[in-house]
Amino acid sequence: MSSAHSKQDIQRFWGSLYDSLYEDVDASLTPEILKQSLEALEDMFRFREHMAVIDMPSHEIVGKKVLEIGCGAGGHSALFASHGAKMTSVDITPARVQSTQRKFELLGDAAQGCRAMQADAENLPFEDGEFDIVYSNGVLHHTHDTEKAIAEVHRVLKPGGKAVIMLYCKSSWQYWINLWLCIGVLMGRAFRDPNWVGKATEWGGKNEQSVENPITRCYSAGEIHKLFSQFEKPKLRKREFYFRLIPKLGKIYLKFQRRRYGEHPGGLLVYGEPWVIQSPLELWLGKLMGFAWFITTRKPEKNTKC
Numbered sequence: 001m002s003s004a005h006s007k008q009d010i011q012r013f014w015g016s017l018y019d020s021l022y023e024d025v026d027a028s029l030t031p032e033i034l035k036q037s038l039e040a041l042e043d044m045f046r047f048r049e050h051m052a053v054i055d056m057p058s059h060e061i062v063g064k065k066v067l068e069i070g071c072g073a074g075g076h077s078a079l080f081a082s083h084g085a086k087m088t089s090v091d092i093t094p095a096r097v098q099s100t101q102r103k104f105e106l107l108g109d110a111a112q113g114c115r116a117m118q119a120d121a122e123n124l125p126f127e128d129g130e131f132d133i134v135y136s137n138g139v140l141h142h143t144h145d146t147e148k149a150i151a152e153v154h155r156v157l158k159p160g161g162k163a164v165i166m167l168y169c170k171s172s173w174q175y176w177i178n179l180w181l182c183i184g185v186l187m188g189r190a191f192r193d194p195n196w197v198g199k200a201t202e203w204g205g206k207n208e209q210s211v212e213n214p215i216t217r218c219y220s221a222g223e224i225h226k227l228f229s230q231f232e233k234p235k236l237r238k239r240e241f242y243f244r245l246i247p248k249l250g251k252i253y254l255k256f257q258r259r260r261y262g263e264h265p266g267g268l269l270v271y272g273e274p275w276v277i278q279s280p281l282e283l284w285l286g287k288l289m290g291f292a293w294f295i296t297t298r299k300p301e302k303n304t305k306c
């Protein structure tokens, strides 16, 4: 899969988004604040039926060698470490690796043996079959060669090992209505910019965006099954629907939503700010037309291909 953008462009974008979202939160972290923030994060994930809690239950990850690919600022990795997983967390962006390593240090003995390091999802610096579980949330659709990155997930997993992965969903309201219809067609971006989906996704936080998000891809269920053809048949769950993401109108809804449903402190570690609570209707719509595929599958015990 080719792209006009280099790996440095990817690092530059995610480095600058780190500054915008997490710099201030990280500067204020202490062991006590981190502990409270992880409790809040877990509670928020339970409310949203996120794969970080549903597909990574603490009894299944304790003592297991878990690789997180694209750990970002390390909220998910720190949560798994606090439940006793032996974490190896990689990201292509140096500031994000440092942020994750610092969280392991703040966790102290609870994160003994956990490490964060810089690595590219498409060329992981690990032996074949090194990990019991590979976890990746919202990362592999942002790399040049998603197929290669998924082949790497397969390679570094033990036979029988579990992959827990979130990729963006094409058969969703966000893709067809918010992105394709509103931004692509009505605002005309699809006709003049090959990377219009990249540019229309991902930015947030305190700073003005000055760099372009090089790549965002979305997948249909059929494409997911093809991507994971080396694995056992994947289980797919659709989640994550937000009225506030509707271009223009969403901002008005957000004001109402904040007043009506309030904010959850669980957003701090993963979005750099409290998360505005979804309405019951949004939670329900997420199952039908959400933007996230939560994918779980396993590497077969035996290689069936000759």
Ligand SMILES: C[S@@+](CC[C@H](N)C(=O)[O-])C[C@H]1O[C@@H](n2cnc3c(N)ncnc32)[C@H](O)[C@@H]1O
Pocket: 010, 011, 014, 015, 069, 070, 071, 072, 073, 075, 076, 090, 091, 092, 093, 096, 119, 120, 121, 122, 136, 137, 138, 139, 142, 143, 144, 270
């Ligand atoms: C949307 S963020 C997700 C961060 C984290 N997983 C989370 O859910 O909070 C995407 C992350 O993927 C990382 N990334 C992008 N391409 C990568 C690659 N080829 N190898 C490793 N990490 C990559 C970025 O640096 C960024 O931290």
